[in-house]
Amino acid sequence: MPHELDESFVALPLRALADAGLARARALGAEHADVRIERVRSADLHLRDGRPAGASDTTDLGLAVRVVHGGAWGFAAGVDLTMDGAARVAAQAVAMAKLSAKVAAASGPSERSRVELAGEPVYPDRTWVSSYEVNPFDVPDADRTGLLAEFSGRLLAAEGVSHVDASLLAVQENKFYADTSGTTTTQQRVRVHPSLTAVCVDPASGEFDSMRTLAPPAGRGWEYLTGTGWDWDTELERIPGLLAEKMRAPSVESGRYDLVVDPSNLWLTIHESIGHATELDRALGYEAAYAGTSFATFDQLGSLTYGSPVMNVTGDRTTEHGLATVGYDDEGVAGQSWDLIRDGVLVGYQLDRRIARLTGFERSNGCAFADSPQHVPVQRMANVSLQPAPGGPSTEELISGVERGIYVVGDRSWSIDMQRYNFQFTGQRFYRIENGALAGQLKDVAYQATTTDFWGSMEAVGGPQTYVLGGAFNCGKAQPGQVAAVSHGCPSALFRDVSILNTTQEAGR
Amino acid sequence: MSRTGSTAAPHETVERALELSRADGCVVIADEESSANLRWAGNSLTTNGVTRGRTLTVIATVDGAQGTASGVVSRSAVSADELEALVRAAEAAAREAGPAEDAQPLVAGAPASAGFTEPPAETSSEVFAKFAPALGEAFAEARAGGRELYGFAHHTVASTYLGSSTGLRLRHDQPTGTLELNAKSPDGTRSAWAGASTRDFTDVDPRTMDAGLARRLAWAERRVELPAGRYETLLPPSAVADLLIYQLWSAGARDAAEGRTVFSKPGGGTRIGEKLSPLPLTLRSDPAHPGLEAAPFVVARASGGDSSVFDNGLPLAPVDWVSEGTLNQLVSTRHSAGLAGTTPAPMADNLVLDGGGTRSLEEMVAGTERGLLLTCLWYIREVDPATLLLTGLTRDGVYLVEGGEVVGAVNNFRFNESPVDLLGRATEAGRTERTLPREWSDYFTRAATPALRVPDFNMSSVSQGV
Numbered sequence A: 001m002p003h004e005l006d007e008s009f010v011a012l013p014l015r016a017l018a019d020a021g022l023a024r025a026r027a028l029g030a031e032h033a034d035v036r037i038e039r040v041r042s043a044d045l046h047l048r049d050g051r052p053a054g055a056s057d058t059t060d061l062g063l064a065v066r067v068v069h070g071g072a073w074g075f076a077a078g079v080d081l082t083m084d085g086a087a088r089v090a091a092q093a094v095a096m097a098k099l100s101a102k103v104a105a106a107s108g109p110s111e112r113s114r115v116e117l118a119g120e121p122v123y124p125d126r127t128w129v130s131s132y133e134v135n136p137f138d139v140p141d142a143d144r145t146g147l148l149a150e151f152s153g154r155l156l157a158a159e160g161v162s163h164v165d166a167s168l169l170a171v172q173e174n175k176f177y178a179d180t181s182g183t184t185t186t187q188q189r190v191r192v193h194p195s196l197t198a199v200c201v202d203p204a205s206g207e208f209d210s211m212r213t214l215a216p217p218a219g220r221g222w223e224y225l226t227g228t229g230w231d232w233d234t235e236l237e238r239i240p241g242l243l244a245e246k247m248r249a250p251s252v253e254s255g256r257y258d259l260v261v262d263p264s265n266l267w268l269t270i271h272e273s274i275g276h277a278t279e280l281d282r283a284l285g286y287e288a289a290y291a292g293t294s295f296a297t298f299d300q301l302g303s304l305t306y307g308s309p310v311m312n313v314t315g316d317r318t319t320e321h322g323l324a325t326v327g328y329d330d331e332g333v334a335g336q337s338w339d340l341i342r343d344g345v346l347v348g349y350q351l352d353r354r355i356a357r358l359t360g361f362e363r364s365n366g367c368a369f370a371d372s373p374q375h376v377p378v379q380r381m382a383n384v385s386l387q388p389a390p391g392g393p394s395t396e397e398l399i400s401g402v403e404r405g406i407y408v409v410g411d412r413s414w415s416i417d418m419q420r421y422n423f424q425f426t427g428q429r430f431y432r433i434e435n436g437a438l439a440g441q442l443k444d445v446a447y448q449a450t451t452t453d454f455w456g457s458m459e460a461v462g463g464p465q466t467y468v469l470g471g472a473f474n475c476g477k478a479q480p481g482q483v484a485a486v487s488h489g490c491p492s493a494l495f496r497d498v499s500i501l502n503t504t505q506e507a508g509r
Numbered sequence B: 001m002s003r004t005g006s007t008a009a010p011h012e013t014v015e016r017a018l019e020l021s022r023a024d025g026c027v028v029i030a031d032e033e034s035s036a037n038l039r040w041a042g043n044s045l046t047t048n049g050v051t052r053g054r055t056l057t058v059i060a061t062v063d064g065a066q067g068t069a070s071g072v073v074s075r076s077a078v079s080a081d082e083l084e085a086l087v088r089a090a091e092a093a094a095r096e097a098g099p100a101e102d103a104q105p106l107v108a109g110a111p112a113s114a115g116f117t118e119p120p121a122e123t124s125s126e127v128f129a130k131f132a133p134a135l136g137e138a139f140a141e142a143r144a145g146g147r148e149l150y151g152f153a154h155h156t157v158a159s160t161y162l163g164s165s166t167g168l169r170l171r172h173d174q175p176t177g178t179l180e181l182n183a184k185s186p187d188g189t190r191s192a193w194a195g196a197s198t199r200d201f202t203d204v205d206p207r208t209m210d211a212g213l214a215r216r217l218a219w220a221e222r223r224v225e226l227p228a229g230r231y232e233t234l235l236p237p238s239a240v241a242d243l244l245i246y247q248l249w250s251a252g253a254r255d256a257a258e259g260r261t262v263f264s265k266p267g268g269g270t271r272i273g274e275k276l277s278p279l280p281l282t283l284r285s286d287p288a289h290p291g292l293e294a295a296p297f298v299v300a301r302a303s304g305g306d307s308s309v310f311d312n313g314l315p316l317a318p319v320d321w322v323s324e325g326t327l328n329q330l331v332s333t334r335h336s337a338g339l340a341g342t343t344p345a346p347m348a349d350n351l352v353l354d355g356g357g358t359r360s361l362e363e364m365v366a367g368t369e370r371g372l373l374l375t376c377l378w379y380i381r382e383v384d385p386a387t388l389l390l391t392g393l394t395r396d397g398v399y400l401v402e403g404g405e406v407v408g409a410v411n412n413f414r415f416n417e418s419p420v421d422l423l424g425r426a427t428e429a430g431r432t433e434r435t436l437p438r439e440w441s442d443y444f445t446r447a448a449t450p451a452l453r454v455p456d457f458n459m460s461s462v463s464q465g466v
Helices: A014-028 A083-107 A141-156 A232-248 A265-274 A353-359 A395-400 A451-456 B010-020 B081-094 B131-146 B206-220 B237-247 B253-257 B334-340 B360-367 B419-425
Strands: A032-046 A052-068 A072-078 A126-129 A163-179 A184-202 A207-212 A256-263 A315-317 A337-342 A383-385 A404-418 A423-436 A437-442 A444-451 A458-461 A469-478 A482-489 A491-504 B025-042 B045-066 B067-076 B148-164 B169-184 B191-198 B230-235 B280-283 B319-325 B351-354 B369-382 B390-400 B405-410 B412-417 B433-435 B448-449 B452-463
Touching: A014 A032, A014 A052, A014 A083, A014 A141, A014 A163, A014 A184, A032 A083, A032 A141, A052 A083, A052 A141, A052 B081, A072 A083, A072 A265, A083 A256, A083 B025, A083 B045, A083 B131, A126 B067, A141 A163, A141 A184, A141 A232, A141 B081, A141 B452, A163 B369, A184 A232, A207 A404, A207 A423, A232 A437, A232 B067, A256 A395, A265 A383, A265 A469, A265 A482, A265 B010, A265 B351, A315 A404, A315 B452, A383 A469, A395 B319, A404 B390, A423 B412, A444 A451, A451 B253, A458 B452, B010 B025, B025 B131, B067 B081, B067 B390, B131 B148, B131 B206, B131 B280, B131 B369, B169 B206, B191 B369, B191 B390, B191 B433, B206 B390, B206 B405, B230 B360, B230 B419, B237 B280, B237 B351, B237 B369, B237 B433, B237 B448, B253 B334, B253 B390, B334 B360, B360 B405, B360 B419, B369 B452, B390 B452
Parallel strands: A052 B067, A072 B045, A126 A184, A256 A404, A383 A482, B230 B369, B351 B448
Antiparallel strands: A032 A052, A032 A163, A052 A072, A163 A184, A184 A207, A256 A491, A315 A337, A315 A383, A404 A423, A404 B369, A423 A437, A423 A444, A444 A491, A458 A491, A469 A482, B025 B045, B025 B148, B045 B067, B148 B169, B169 B191, B230 B452, B280 B319, B280 B351, B369 B390, B390 B405, B390 B412, B412 B452, B433 B448
């Protein structure tokens, strides 16, 4: 059911504030200016062993102006939502652009320094609202707390569960955007991330372990916790037994194994080794001092063998319930879908308007995003997804093709180097595969690989029946640091001959 | 929705919100923040900005038969006519919430801060008045020297006003500045990094920093490929700080008492009192530490694992987390300290490690027969909470030391190590120096540590990344 834009947001003098900011920027000589008025409401609820352990309800509201003046960026943001305030912020943005020009003059000419933007059609008066049923902020606090307490109680009642941590993050994001080209967009997005972790402690031995629900964050509303999009009853019922089995599981023998990786784990590997690596600003060095660069350099577009021929990866801003799904990005570019990797070869990047122009693309594919009214839009990740094989195998069929291997379920620890080569991941559950069948859980497992080796070893991807849209609320990038939510869909997949570490041995035990 | 646009002074907003409160208890926190930043890549500025933020947090507490509940609501850009609605929203949240397990009497009795009624401190682009031209000169020098500079300069000033229904009227001004400079060879095969924290940008010079990076890039002109393995390693202060910050974040008293951290004692209880290091290492937080000054009282905008809104305004005393090599204290609120059987020890916003060493990193290099000298660590994540095993990467310069001298640059590595184990295996701690933790500087900038010598640091695999 499509929702209307939040009345309390559209009641703000959005257009008048934007006009005041744009007019001031124009008057001061800006070649381009855009204004964002943004309101982000975040609820954060935590329970510990079924009891409230912390809750907050935070609303961030403000106005930001970005300009191109004298070929340089300038950005400013404030919280004074008056016409004078908007004009003042615009003037500060122009002043920052002038400061940039001074630094450029002191450092000498540079081909990178002049900012120009790729063109985009004008979209006057567009609105867009994400797909959800029940706004979580329309649900009473007591109901939210009550459901998490009830979920926690189910786990605590089970034998072997010592503690339960439960949390719910909910966000409603409203953005108004206007620029000097004439585009004006008003958008609303809702997302939720419920999570429960059961902990088992053996007081005698001092050993402990935990198991978290696999439910990914989703661009959905409260309905996600009440049966739409995830089967909580089944998952909560299974966790105590699975955790007990994990506590008793043998420690893995390090070595090389074939892996069947479940979507609940593989989404994160995609995020780190493909999602970030195909951000063109990274590949060009704009994140070099912080998030890093990319091995997938621009000169290899169209030729880099990223993975095996069964690897097809898309970027999109259009997937229903996607965490990075928008109607328009923060530069007024309409949401799109495109290929990043086709038949194992790098064929595309994620772009914003400046990077698109700099590298000869006709148009941005809509990847500019700011996480708050206090931050400048930067190139941020679209939903990046590994495509399933039409008519492809089930997870069980993939497992049946493995003589000696490990089935990896759920994400846990993640780390990758600054060029997106070397990575190490752990998980929630690991199952030994023997002669094509699961043979009980293992523990202390981490898999370690280099990106192109790993994706090159992908022998098969599952069919659409194995496809799950995973994701994260907390993708970090840029300075000052920004956090964005993003989804990654993928099927189960089979990888051959991957290095497995024993984490207790790594710790020298 | 109407907006008056009128903005009262922060202390007036705090007083008005407290007057409006009908709850059994109320804490109001007004945050006024300004910032300025410059970012650059390839010897050119890329993005920049100035921002101004204003957030009001109202914490209402409501007593009931089952206990005391809390409700927390924060809003930015609150105008005078929206203030009552915010207070009522916090009260409604408290009434809807169940009893808060961390409930304690609100803090009282602290003397009012001087300057509580004064306007907030602010920064602006003026903080870069001398720095920006110097940065431009550094770009020119780097270009002439065949180097590309990347980096970020960021300055924020936050004024926090905290008032409560129990009479607290506290204020803290927190300037925070960071400078990160990364130099690369044009072909991208050599990379070096330096970082600094600063309160006002008067004590950092990008040209001096660039000169040091030029020396390190010269070291990297000789490349040595080494395999994974255990190496004698000199961890510089930035790397030590990053590892120990994560250890501090993992040092909650309650989790330890419940048996689910590296600081849990098998059979029950915590490891407080246990010797962690043969070196006389003391790890402490002290809000008054010179150069690392931080808020001298608790500011908790939400309750969480190791923080409690009921503790707002609680004075923060210096705490030795590790004292002379022995685990001395774990992080706790008043509530969690009661559960864990420890004394309350909230976390302050700085961290200092001192082992009494006097040698600089350069002197430690000179005293190394064969080993690796690191620059910093990156992408640190927890692998196993039982041992606090962390993984991550070396970044922007691993150098081979032979016969007391750097003889070349080595490939990067992925490491798997526990900071708790490292404290036990370190054989030398150098001179404590103020440092910028590379990995955690988005959250934690006030640190001072020595370099540590670890005879067998676990480089788990080779990373091709530069």
